[in-house]
Amino acid sequence: MEKKTRVLLFKPGLDGHWRGIMTVSKALSEAGMETIFFGFKTVEGVVEAAIQEDVDVIGFSVHSGAHLEWARELVRELDEKGVRGDFLLLIGGVFPEQDHAELMEIGIDGVFGPGTVTADIVKFIEENLKRRVSG
């Protein structure tokens, strides 16, 4: 049997807008992925859990305006642990389009701003994981 794609979702920091991440979590499970919703956790804890749980994707949601800071912190932590290449990294939430390029430069693979259709996230994960396996 083919292994299901495993996705770890979390919300960094103190920002309590939880609807977006929960909606994405539900949509990804409906699409046949295994999602682990990790709640409001530290970046350090998330990276450890991602390694232990052997997930393919780490996704996080930011509405507080601190998206760049959180993206930098997550990537730094992954680098320190030497596991950055093991995961596909996604960010969603409310932030300006002008910041998309910078988020990608920081090292986030998929950036999903307001108005995203969840099917696009599913497609992005499927295509990029396939590319990794074959590439």
Add this chain to the structure above:
Amino acid sequence: MAEMEEIRRGLEEWREAKKEWPERREEFRTDAGIPVKDLYTPLDTEGIDYLRDIGFPGQPPYTRGVYPTMYRGRYWTIRMFSGHGTPEETNDRWRMLYEEGETGFSAAVDSLTFSGVDPDQEVHGAAHEVGKEGVPLYSIRGVEALVEDLPIDRMSVALVVEPMTSAAVTSMYFNVAKERGLRKEQLAGTTQNDILTMTIGYIPWGSLRPADLLKLACDLIEYCTAMKEAPRWNPINFTTYNYREGGIDAVQEIGMGLANAVAHIEELLRRGWKIDDFVHRLAFHLSAHRDFFEEIAKYRAARKLWYRLMKERYKPENPEAYRFRFHVQTAGCSLTAQQPMVNIIRTAYQALEAVLGGTQSLHTNSYDEAICLPCEESVRLAVRTQELIQEETGVANVVDPLAGSYYVEALTRELEERIWDYFLRIEEMGGVVEALNTGWLFNEMSKAFNKRRRDQESGEERIIGVNCYVMEGEEPTPPFRTNPRAAEIEKERLRALRAERDDRRVAALLDQLRGVCERRENVLPVVSELTAAGATLGEITGVYREVWGIWQLPFVA
């Protein structure tokens, strides 16, 4: 009645005759799923008795408004929800809004203030979020800077904080007023202080158990109103707006709001107060959503239901207690990042709903809010939206102009019945605290936002710019950025405060607070002394967390 028979016959004939005229779709429904007929006639208002069910403005059952003259006497308060960066920067924005015609203020706080966390506390990543989502108010120094040069004796201020920090932030405000020689009795304003906001609307870091939040919320109501410490202050604002933003409908919004109000009323009665000691100061903050007529009918139904709840269950003597007073905010979740200027149009219609529904105060969202916090230009336009309704449309010149509309009256009655049923369901479950403990309310939220996602993605819910009339290659709106140095500035503010305050006095008072929390006495007297002595928000909420523990949320995906 013979006339009704004639209408019934006429309607059947009309329906027969129009069969050759196809309609856009098979069925039409309101946002809350109420079937919408093709036509409303006197048949739909049969059984509605004008004097009993509608009545006159300012008179029971208050369907037509809580005051006799409504906007012919005085316009609603233009109360914009705003805050960003530092208290000084927010003060600049507030003064700008004051000059532009804003008549009341509402402080949007950042997520640290919401959660009761200091920027220099060992909470991971706290500093990233200082001033990003609102104004940082971590100590009395922040509140002093926020209201500097503003006439707080002549204006009303809403402090949008929740039970976790309501005692601390409200007492900071009261203490600042005292420093200026004002008495608490003179101050007008509101503390949001809603337990559902913190548990189902927005889930803050390290929240307390629902019963502890309810205790804190009731402490403020007791202190301000029942104990008459700040009799002009609204010590709570049941913020159904925040739950609605999660995706629930108009029926659930008001049903949850009423159930929440009842939980607070019962707690205060349990403490030995009489209904007349506090109920006249309970206020609401509702949403103005997409469905124009349903929203107007919702405000009318909510007023009737509050009257019914008071009359049947609590029987207060003070006539003020029967008036359902509310603030409205246009629906943030209806705004789009795509074609953001369209948000101005959305907001204008929603503002009109609030005015036709008889609101006491109104916040109109700014067009860039689906992208970032509002810039000066967008917030000015949002204020102008309200001023335009006041000055140019003439709609405020007559009280409740839609009364008597067959559709609006029928919808008001339908909503009234559905909301009451929903409210009773929560009651039967043991009330909102129990519905939170069991995870039932989470499930309601979760079902609602997943349904909304499916409706949007299938195109069932049409959203301009997102799933219809999409524009390719749109230029992104320049985003407003908050002060990147806010965290440093706020940490420095706390360092300076800690250097000059009497640490031993603060420590002794924190010890007193521990005792108060253990005995479950009202926290306000000692918290007021604490904030005056320079204790910080994180120190005060730290005691709550230490004594009562943190809530494990019953999440359901």
